Amino acid sequence: MKHLLKACSLFAVLGFLASNASASATSIETTLTLDSDGATDGIYGHKGQAGTIAIQALDGMTILDFSLSGLTPDSVYSVWLLLDTAQSPFVSGTCPNCVARDANTGTLANVYGFSPGAADNAGYTAGNGIDPNGFVADADGNATFTINLNYDIFQPASAPLVLRAGTTESVPVTPMPGSCVGLQTGDFPAAVDSGFMRVYDPSIVANLPGVSPAYEVLDGKLKPRLVRGTVTGFEIAEHFDGLTHGHRPGLHIGNPAASTCGDWEGRLNGRLANAMR
Amino acid sequence: MKHQVYKVVTTAGLVTVMAVGLSASVAHAQNRQRQITLTAAGNTDGPYGLAGQAGWVTIKASNLGSILEFSVSGLKPNRVHSVWLGFDTTSSPFSGERPNFVATDPQTGTTADVYGFGPVAADNAGFTAGNGLDPNGFITDDRGSAKFTIQLNYDIFQPESAPVLLRPVVSQTVSVMPDPNSGRCIPADASSVQSWIDTGYMRVFDTSIVAEPPEASPSFQVLDGQVKPRLVRGKVSGFTVAEHFDGVTHGHVPGRHIGDPAALGCGEWEGRLGGNLADATN
Numbered sequence: 001m002k003h004l005l006k007a008c009s010l011f012a013v014l015g016f017l018a019s020n021a022s023a024s025a026t027s028i029e030t031t032l033t034l035d036s037d038g039a040t041d042g043i044y045g046h047k048g049q050a051g052t053i054a055i056q057a058l059d060g061m062t063i064l065d066f067s068l069s070g071l072t073p074d075s076v077y078s079v080w081l082l083l084d085t086a087q088s089p090f091v092s093g094t095c096p097n098c099v100a101r102d103a104n105t106g107t108l109a110n111v112y113g114f115s116p117g118a119a120d121n122a123g124y125t126a127g128n129g130i131d132p133n134g135f136v137a138d139a140d141g142n143a144t145f146t147i148n149l150n151y152d153i154f155q156p157a158s159a160p161l162v163l164r165a166g167t168t169e170s171v172p173v174t175p176m177p178g179s180c181v182g183l184q185t186g187d188f189p190a191a192v193d194s195g196f197m198r199v200y201d202p203s204i205v206a207n208l209p210g211v212s213p214a215y216e217v218l219d220g221k222l223k224p225r226l227v228r229g230t231v232t233g234f235e236i237a238e239h240f241d242g243l244t245h246g247h248r249p250g251l252h253i254g255n256p257a258a259s260t261c262g263d264w265e266g267r268l269n270g271r272l273a274n275a276m277r
Numbered sequence: 278m279k280h281q282v283y284k285v286v287t288t289a290g291l292v293t294v295m296a297v298g299l300s301a302s303v304a305h306a307q308n309r310q311r312q313i314t315l316t317a318a319g320n321t322d323g324p325y326g327l328a329g330q331a332g333w334v335t336i337k338a339s340n341l342g343s344i345l346e347f348s349v350s351g352l353k354p355n356r357v358h359s360v361w362l363g364f365d366t367t368s369s370p371f372s373g374e375r376p377n378f379v380a381t382d383p384q385t386g387t388t389a390d391v392y393g394f395g396p397v398a399a400d401n402a403g404f405t406a407g408n409g410l411d412p413n414g415f416i417t418d419d420r421g422s423a424k425f426t427i428q429l430n431y432d433i434f435q436p437e438s439a440p441v442l443l444r445p446v447v448s449q450t451v452s453v454m455p456d457p458n459s460g461r462c463i464p465a466d467a468s469s470v471q472s473w474i475d476t477g478y479m480r481v482f483d484t485s486i487v488a489e490p491p492e493a494s495p496s497f498q499v500l501d502g503q504v505k506p507r508l509v510r511g512k513v514s515g516f517t518v519a520e521h522f523d524g525v526t527h528g529h530v531p532g533r534h535i536g537d538p539a540a541l542g543c544g545e546w547e548g549r550l551g552g553n554l555a556d557a558t559n
Contacts, residue, residue: 076504109449123403123412126477128440130504132403169389169443171482173497182484182497195406195475195528200451202464215451215462216523222357222409224525241498243506246477 028057028154030275034068034236034268044240044253044265046072049141051268053234055153055275062149064117068236071137071267076239078134078249079117079147081159082269083229089161090229100161100227104201104217110164111197111227116247117234119150120160120226126193126246134244153231153272160226162247165194175259193246197227236268309338309434311557315349315518315550324461325522325535325547327353330421332550334516336433336557343429345397347415349518350422352549357521359414359531359546360397360427362439364511370441371511380441380509384483384499390444391479396529397516399430400440400508406475406528414526433513433554440508442529445476455542462543475528479509518550 034051038044051068064079071077086092089100091108100111116124122132130136137143151158173182199217217225237249241263253262315332319325332349345360352358364371370380371393380391396404402412410416417423431438454465481499499507519531523545535544 105452107450107452121405121409123405123409125401125403127504127506128478128508129401129403136504163449165445169479170387171484171497172385172387173482173484180497182486193475193477193529196408197449202451202453215453215464216525218524222407222525224407226408242500243498243504247475 027059027152028055030055032234032270032272032275034234034270036267037235037269038238038266039253043260046238046265046267049267051236053270057152057154060150060152062151062153064147064149066135066143066145066147068137068143068268069141071141071143072238073137073139073141075137076130076134076242076244077137077143077267078131078237078239078244078264080133080235080237080249081115081117081153081231082233082235083113083115083159083161084232085113085229087156087230089157089227098164100197100229102197102199102227104199107200109197109227111161112164112248114235114249115159115162115229115231117147117149119148120196121150121223124193124246125244127243131244131246151228156230157228159229159231160196161229163194163197165248173261175261180259180261194248196247199225199227231272233271233273234269235266237264238267239264308340309336311336311338311434311559313516313552313554313557315516315552317351317549318517318551319520319548320535327351327520327547327549330549332518334552338432338434340432340435342399342431343433345427345429346424347427347518348422348424349417349550350420352417352421352423352518353520354417354419354421356417356421357410357414357524357526358417358423358549359411359519359521359526361394361413361517361519361531362397362433362513363515363517364393364395364439364441365514366393366511368512369437370509378444380479380511382479382481382509384481387482389479392442392444392530394517394531395439395442395478395511397427397429399428400478401430401505404475404528405526407525411526411528431510436512437510439511439513440478441511443476443479445530451543453543455540460542462541476530478529481507481509513554515551515553515555517548519546520549521546 032053036049040047049070054065056063085095085098091099095113098111098113099108101108116133118132124131135143135145173180200215201217202215204215219225250263251258253265312335317330321328330351335346337344366378371378373379378391378393379388381388396413398412404411415423415425452465453462456463482497483499484497486497501507532545533540535547
């Protein structure tokens with residue numbers, strides 16, 4: 001497996017739609033230069049990485065063409081969208097333990113301030129295979145790949161919010177300075193995956209079998225309405241454990257609770273506002 | 278690592294399953310073929326009731342994987358359904374009592390809250406959590422029938438074959454409640470029904486690994502290959518076909534069952550067909 005699974009059709013879920021749309025008028029074309037990010041020395045340190053994203057937004061979709069270099073050869077990476085947590089649906093001042101509000105019901109839910117760079121109907125393996133926002137650098141530390149999104153990242157409230165998952169499995173290890181060590185006992189949290197926050201409408205009168213009792217708002221068949229946030233930028237993450245983690249990146253080494261037992265670090269980032277049009 | 282994506286066409290043309298180099302291989306290495314008759318299950322009357330459904334599944338299995346060919350009828354027309362496997366929860370790695378099963382990581386001895394069931398899908402299939410049809414989902418035709426194939430990258434007749442599913446904590450709540458009189462689900466100001474969106478498979482960890490990034494992972498997960506974490510697995514005992522009243526699948530979990538005391542009329546699925554692997558015939 002080299003580069004992204006573009007060639008393996010993992011992005012085919014919506015890709016064909018975006019490809020067809022590219023034949024029509026393009027509303028926005030721009031290039032974003034990514035800056036190096038993350039630790040530069042120590043066991044997680046890395047330098048010399050660079051990259052660009054050519055962004056085409058058209059007809060409610062976005063095509064992201066990535067060209068990256070200077071990464072760790074043959075390592076697993078993933079792409080994340082950074083969200084504007086100062087705006088609705090985020091509750092002001094709650095991040096990094098972000099909370100979002102379902103505008104329909106007023107109900108709150110714990111969420112992240114980022115979202116995977118993938119179509120909202122892409123299939124996630126939670127690391128059992130590469131996830132749709134994942135890629136593997138080649139033997140030279142380069143990667144060229146495309147991600148098709150079925151929403152326009154330049155629009156407000158475009159990217160779906162990811163629910164902040166609770167602990168599902170624990171591992172008897174503990175962070176130590178410069179390393180992560182195994183113990184006979186211990187309770188290090190390992191959340192495995194999550195999903196997107198949904199919009200509900202309890203004013204619906206459930207009347208089976210015609211009307212669902214679940215109160216989920218559907219925008220079409222098999223298309224639940226999702227709570228969405230405004231995209232502000234991108235982050236490229238390197239996964240030291242050789243795995244992606246589904247809708248979430250895993251535990252960051254900068255998380256005080258994870259530290260050296262974390263499994264990813266940011267390597268490149270870029271703000272959408274800096275894109276050259 | 279080569280991935281091949283196979284599209285498995287149902288009568289509705291919507292079941293797509295990812296399998297890794299499986300189809301052709303199993304076709305050339307089949308060593309068992311069995312059939313299970315699926316019998317009616319679940320409520321037969323009331324707002325969730327259904328009667329008259331039937332089906333069967335033909336299983337072709339080898340050490341390379343399993344091909345499950347389903348044929349079902351008498352279901353509600355044009356409805357979203359999903360297929361689940363039940364585990365033998367009396368054997369390893371399971372312990373505890375329904376619905377509060379736990380499973381033990383054989384490497385570390387650590388336990389985790391798990392379900393006694395899992396989705397019928399390859400362990401590396403992509404789940405949308407209902408944003409599109411999940412790989413164990415199908416839609417009946419306008420006569421309430423469906424024929425579809427699901428390919429698994431493990432042999433379901435082997436012990437500890439299917440990956441065990443972590444039992445998630447609540448991720449989102451909805452202000453509704455079951456009406457004590459009608460049993461239907463109604464809006465409520467104070468009561469909140471719990472809503473689980475998705476989960477994942479239980480992993481095997483090995484804390485004897487000496488972490489030394491970037492070569493040795495600090496996460497202690499055991500890998501059986503590139504992008505292939507080792508999973509805790511259980512013995513398959515049978516199948517359940519579920520109908521989703523809300524018109525969506527729910528990822529690795531089926532959603533809330535109407536028999537769940539905490540859900541009742543606010544539940545969103547009911548079993549329609551079931552079959553035991555022990556009853557499989559040649």
